[in-house]
Amino acid sequence: MDFSIASILALDGLTNGAIYALLALAIVLVFAVTRVIYLPQGEFVAFGALTLALLQAGKVPGTVWFLLVLALATAVSDVWHGVRHRLGAGRIARRALTTAGYPVAVSLLAIWLAPMKLPLLAQALLTLALVTPFGNLIYRLAYEKLADATVLVLLIVSVGVHFALVGMGLFFFGAEGFRNPSFWDERFNVGALTINGQTLIIFAASLALIVMLWLFFERSLHGKALRATAVNRLGARLMGISTVAAGRLSFTMAAFIGALSGLLIGPTTTVFYDSGFLIGLKGFVAAVFAGLSSYPLALVGALGVGLLESFGSFWASAFKEVIVFGVVLPVLLWRSLRDPHSEEH
Template structure:
């Protein structure tokens, strides 16, 4: 291998690594706020990528039915709570969020797609269709067991993962999808390498998303509320910060990041209904490097995973997954030696 090949491999690794970095940051966000190891994070990448790819190919995605399905379940749940004595005023809000909004999208998306809109409009429609599934999923699967142990939440995450993979197979089929039409055409030479505008767009979007999250957590009231919940859940409740609200907002953010990642990466690799799981696992390796608490370490660790994966694909493609996931072992051993253990707060 010479330096020119090494630079190309580093370029490829950087493009995929920034996607892994978004996964790692999302996993750390969910864990520190809700104590959930969110295995199903990759499914938001899959749902976002395939929904966008089908619309880019001129089709109508099956995910237009997912929001009405989830919404109907949640509205029935809300009706049951009202029957049990909950304030009826919440029913009107639930009707709008869980019934009217999904049905409106069910009608509007085919109408908009019939006009053959641009890729940007299709990407926006993808966000409208898939991102709301995040807080809905939290409300259905996690909120009832939010105060249980981390092990219980992990078991629920495994069940959610398998359920979403099954739904992905039902709505998208086993066929892989790739968007051949990029958001930006052309390329530019930087550091003796030819960079496509699409690659620079992905890297720039990743930096923008991480920067936006930094501003959100540092400068907004809701962001500070999430930080307070991450530091001390009991203390956050005592000062009036609802852990339920924190969970809904966290899952909204992680779904948003996952869907955006899927929209960006489907222009580079073919995505199937189960591809997101491997992407999420590699983001999880980055999150482990950050100890599931440090956003910068998780992001840099995930980028390093992307670069290592690119080089191992060149040298030993049959063992690339073994090498990538094997990195977890020395990291965990090192953390076990160097990091002082503290009991989890109840």
């Protein structure tokens, strides 16, 4: 291996690592606020890429129908909750309309605009608008009632949600894979490297999102509320911070990050309905490196996973996945020795 090959592999690894970093940050965010090890994070990647691909073809994406199903199920849950607690009819109707209002509106907008084949950027924005509400709806249906359950119970629920989303992805998107067009087709030569515009967009978008997340947590009231919930749920509740709202917001942000990651990775690889699981697992490896608690370490771990995957594919392409996931074992051993656990009560 000479320097030119090493530099090409390093660029490829850092590009993939930037995507894994976004997923790792989302997983750390969700776990810090809700204690949910969010294995289905990768499914939003697949949903984002496939939604944009179908919009490119001028078709109404299956995301629309899936979103309407989830919105209807959540609205029915709200009505049932209101009836059980004997809330007024007006209050029940308002809650149901609030739950279903945005999903129905954005779905109707997508049905109207899909055949028009809008410009790529407009389709990307519509994709984000369609996929982002999934986070809130999934949290309310699957996790909200179990907010005080143990981490093990929440992990089991995450496994079930993953299988449900993969199955729904097959039903609504089909088994066909798609590869999206690049957002920027320019190419730049830097020595032995050829850097394309999509790579620069991935780096820029990842950096911008990381900076915005930092500003959100450091400067905004909602971000500080999320941090307080992550540090001490009971203390935050006693201070008047809604842990329910914090959970919904964290899942919504995770869905947005996943959808954005799908838009970024779509032009670089063919995405199938179940591709998100493998991509999300690599983000999870980076999150484990960070102990599911540190955003900077999650970023470092994600870049390391990307580089390990890239160089591993060069030296032993048949075992690159084994190499990437095998690195979890020494990390877990290091974490176990460094931070001895205590029994959960």
